[in-house]
Amino acid sequence: xxxxxxxxxxxxxxxxxxxxxxxxxxxxxxxxxxxxxxxxxxxxxxxxxxxxxxxxxxxxxxxxxxxxxxxxxxxxxxxxxxxxxxxxxxxxxxxxxxxxxxxxxxxxxxxxxxxxx
Amino acid sequence: xxxxxxxxxxxxxxxxxxxxxxxxxxxxxxxxxxxxxxxxxxxxxxxxxxxxxxxxxxxxxxxxxxxxxxxxxxxxxxxxxxxxxxxxxxxxxxxxxxxxxxxxxxxxxxxxxxxxxxxxxxxxxxxxxxxxxxxxxxxxxxxxxxxxxxxxxxxxxxxxxxxxxxxxxxxxxxxxxxxxxxxxxxxxxxxxxxxxxxxxxxxxxxxxxxxxxxxxxxxxxxxxxxxxxxxxxxxxxxxxxxxxxxxxxxxxxxxxxxxxxxxxxxxxxxxxxxxxxxxxxxxxxxxxxxxxxxxxxxxxxxxxxxxxxxxxxxxxxxxxxxxxxxxxxxxxxxxxxxxxxxxxxxxxxxxxxxxxxxxxxxxxxxxxxxxxxxxxxxxxxxxxxxxxxxxxxxxxxxxxxxxxxxxxxxx
Numbered sequence: 001x002x003x004x005x006x007x008x009x010x011x012x013x014x015x016x017x018x019x020x021x022x023x024x025x026x027x028x029x030x031x032x033x034x035x036x037x038x039x040x041x042x043x044x045x046x047x048x049x050x051x052x053x054x055x056x057x058x059x060x061x062x063x064x065x066x067x068x069x070x071x072x073x074x075x076x077x078x079x080x081x082x083x084x085x086x087x088x089x090x091x092x093x094x095x096x097x098x099x100x101x102x103x104x105x106x107x108x109x110x111x112x113x114x115x116x117x
Numbered sequence: 118x119x120x121x122x123x124x125x126x127x128x129x130x131x132x133x134x135x136x137x138x139x140x141x142x143x144x145x146x147x148x149x150x151x152x153x154x155x156x157x158x159x160x161x162x163x164x165x166x167x168x169x170x171x172x173x174x175x176x177x178x179x180x181x182x183x184x185x186x187x188x189x190x191x192x193x194x195x196x197x198x199x200x201x202x203x204x205x206x207x208x209x210x211x212x213x214x215x216x217x218x219x220x221x222x223x224x225x226x227x228x229x230x231x232x233x234x235x236x237x238x239x240x241x242x243x244x245x246x247x248x249x250x251x252x253x254x255x256x257x258x259x260x261x262x263x264x265x266x267x268x269x270x271x272x273x274x275x276x277x278x279x280x281x282x283x284x285x286x287x288x289x290x291x292x293x294x295x296x297x298x299x300x301x302x303x304x305x306x307x308x309x310x311x312x313x314x315x316x317x318x319x320x321x322x323x324x325x326x327x328x329x330x331x332x333x334x335x336x337x338x339x340x341x342x343x344x345x346x347x348x349x350x351x352x353x354x355x356x357x358x359x360x361x362x363x364x365x366x367x368x369x370x371x372x373x374x375x376x377x378x379x380x381x382x383x384x385x386x387x388x389x390x391x392x393x394x395x396x397x398x399x400x401x402x403x404x405x406x407x408x409x410x411x412x413x414x415x416x417x418x419x420x421x422x423x424x425x426x427x428x429x430x431x432x433x434x435x436x437x438x439x440x441x442x443x444x445x446x447x448x449x450x451x452x453x454x455x456x457x458x459x460x461x462x463x464x465x466x467x468x469x470x471x472x473x474x475x476x477x478x479x480x481x482x483x484x485x486x487x488x489x490x491x492x493x494x495x496x497x498x499x500x501x502x503x504x505x506x507x508x509x510x511x512x513x514x515x516x517x518x519x520x521x522x523x524x525x526x527x528x
Contacts, residue, residue, distance in 0.1 A: 039174075040472070040490065040513075041447050044385050047217050048173060048199030052240055053258055054288065054305065054334070054386065078382065083334070083350055085382035090448060110174070 026098055034091075034099055035108055045083060050107055054083055060106040071100035164209040167226050168477065168519035170488065170495055171214075172512045173198045178214065179511050180229060183479050183486070183519060186497050186507035190229045196220040202243040202516060205523035206268065207250035212518070213268075215244040221255055223271060226520070233271045237264050245294040248526070252318055254292060254300050261286030263302060265318050274318040281307035291336025291347050291389070293527040295360060303333035303347045303356075310336075310347060310358060310367055329356035329367040337389040338527030339399070344414065346370070348389050350404060353380075357417060370417045371401075371410060380405025385446035387430050390527070395438030395458050402429035402443075409443060411461060421461050426452050431475060434458070435500055436482040442500075444473045444487075453487060455503065465503055469496040474514070480521035488514035 026034060039048055045055035056062065063071065075096040078086035087096065102108060166184040172191075176198050180190040195201075197218035204213050211232065212224040219238035222231055240259035246252065246268060253266045262278040279287045279302070287306035295301055298315045308329050314322040331351025338345050347356045347367075354372040358365050387402035394400075398420070399412045409432055411421035427449025434441045441456040450473050455465040470489025477486050484506060487496045490513050497507040522528040 036491075037447075041384070043199050047197065047240070049197050049217070051197070051218070053200065053217065053242065081351075083332075083383065083386060085384055087382075087384075089382065090384075 024094070026095060030095070031098075032111065034095060035102075036110055038099055038103075038107060039110055050103075058103050058107065060104065063103055066104070068097060068100040068104050071103060072097040075099060162227070164226055164520050165480075166520075167209070168486075168517065169203060169212050169214075169224070169226075170486075170509075170511050170514045171198050171201045171203070171516040171518075173201065173490075173515040174513040176216075177512070178212070178224060179509075179514070180226060181486075181495075181509070183484070186484075186509070188509050188511065192224055192229060192231065194231060195222050195224075195234075198515070200242045200515075203518040203522075204244060204246040204253070204528065205518070205520050206246070207523055209520035209523045212520075213244065213246065213253050215241055215255055217241065219257070219259075221253070221266065221271060223268075235266070235271045235273075237266070237273070242290075243292060245292050245300055245527075246523075247294055247298045247300075247315065248296055249298065252298060252315055254294075254313075254315075256289040256292035256302055258288040261288045261304075261306070263289055263292065263300070263313065265313075265315055265321060267318075275315075275321050277313060277321055277323065279304050279307070279311065281309075290334055291345075293336065293338040293345065293390075295338070296342060296526070301336075301338070301345050301358070301360075303329070303336050305332055305334060308333075310345070310356065312365070326358065326365070326367045330354060330369060334386045335389045337393055339394045339414070340525070340527075342526040346389065346399065346401070348387065348401070348404065350383075350386070353404070355401065371412060371419050374403065374410060374419060375406055378406070381407070381428065383428060383446075384448075385428065385430055387428070387432075387446075393432050393434055393441075395434035395441055398458070400432050400434060400441045400456070400458075402432050409441070409456065423456055423461055423463065425454050425456075425463065426466060433476055433478070435478055435485075436480065439482075440500060442476055442485060444476060447472075450474075455500075467498070467503060469498070469505075470494050475516045477517035477519055479519065486517050486519075488517055490514060 045053050046058050047053045050058040076088045078084045168181050169178040176195050177191050177193040179188045196216045199217045201216050214222045219236050219241045221235050221237045223233035225232040238257040241257045244255040253268045255264045265275040279289050281287045287304035289302050290305050292302040300313045303310050310326045310329050312324045330349040333347040334350040336347040343361050345358045353375040355370050356367045357370045358367050401410045403410050409423040413420045427445030429443050430446050432443050443454045453467050454463045457464040469487045471491035474490050475488045485498050485500050495509045495511045495514050
């Protein structure tokens with residue numbers, strides 16, 4: 001039932017994603033923030049290297065069968081009954097889709113992480 | 118005080134010279150140029166004021182001295198340290214580091230080097246050490262279960278799968294040591310708490326308490342070792358086991374604490390491991406609510422709720438129990454709040470830096486060290502005046518662990 005709900009969510013998102021296709025990419029600053037957020041904050045459950053933990057692995061291989069629109073719906077709305085929360089309060093829909101596409105393609109590493117001396 | 122420092126310096130100098138001559142070569146790189154009194158590897162020193170800070174992105178530990186409030190060295194090569202945790206040997210010389218990638222590393226704090234390392238699982242988040250210091254146990258997500266190791270050699274002694282009712286492996290959370298070479302842990306994917314008697318560590322005997330409630334996510338052992346409390350993600354409430362009973366059983370406490378309210382999204386699982394018991398009260402993070410719950414540990418009834426600035430992640434009592442410090446999940450993780458326990462009021466909100474991940478009190482609680490991941494700083498505060506005493510550069514710091522944990526049950 002949860003899955004059906006998500007699928008319909010994903011379909012709804014697909015409909016709006018037609019617009020999102022042309023949605024602007026995040027600025028380089030925001031993209032860096034999003035990469036850091038995924039690695040560090042989503043990493044609490046999914047692992048900093050996205051190899052999984054309390055949440056499933058988010059590696060390119062693990063997500064091969066999942067369309068980005070579906071992943072974006074999961075990010076935005078969460079999965080009820082599991083620890084995956086909805087991130088809609090902290091992310092725009094276009095940002096969730098951008099993250100989903102990055103995940104599907106193998107998520108980038110953080111750049112510009114200021115190293116301590 | 119100046120005079121005392123000089124005296125101890127001059128007293129240490131001859132030892133230092135001897136120590137240096139005998140010092141084994143170290144493969145680590147100092148993070149700061151230590152002053153002469155900061156004891157080079159091999160010099161005679163104690164470990165009671167040492168600790169480690171996890172540098173999660175770098176896969177390294179920063180070795181710190183809590184009396185001098187300094188970083189004194191870095192130990193690298195520990196793998197993926199997201200959600201890493203640490204326990205210490207009884208003599209406080211060795212740190213056992215459990216990495217996300219399943220690495221279990223034994224680090225010699227005096228020689229400042231890795232003294233042993235095994236890859237023991239695919240995905241792991243923590244572990245415990247037996248009271249007698251002979252056994253180290255890892256709790257694993259992948260494959261689910263626990264593994265028991267010889268603390269000196271890291272030889273695998275037993276692999277104990279944790280199974281749900283369908284016979285599938287469950288992820289293990291909330292592992293803690295109990296007296297008499299026993300360990301207790303909870304199964305995220307089964308409504309169960311297990312007690313492993315490792316008196317024969319190659320053939321542990323497991324007692325399973327079923328029906329404890331949905332999705333236990335972490336647990337704590339009270340400072341006396343008597344009560345084990347597991348938080349439940351799948352419902353409002355916690356499971357509690359009185360380990361002093363002849364036949365321990367799990368019972369529900371704080372059942373339905375949020376009844377009728379819509380829970381908020383939980384952006385990060387709270388951690389119960391901490392000094393969350395202060396005096397006769399336990400202070401616990403509410404799941405999906407911006408509240409700290411107060412429980413009377415005599416009656417196990419809710420006796421209060423304290424509104425706080427976000428979703429609590431760590432709720433930690435200062436060792437004397439006079440204060441409870443709370444940090445929060447994203448998006449409120451630039452704040453830390455201090456609760457005064459006699460009045461049960463938040464008495465101060467401080468902003469130590471961006472992305473506060475963890476706090477650790479010095480053994481007697483006069484200072485607290487706070488990791489600020491996104492500022493690459495560890496901030497040190499005087500807990501009485503709440504003034505900042507020091508600020509250390511550490512690369513994306515997360516967990517902070519001081520050696521005094523070696524002398525506490527459940528740590």
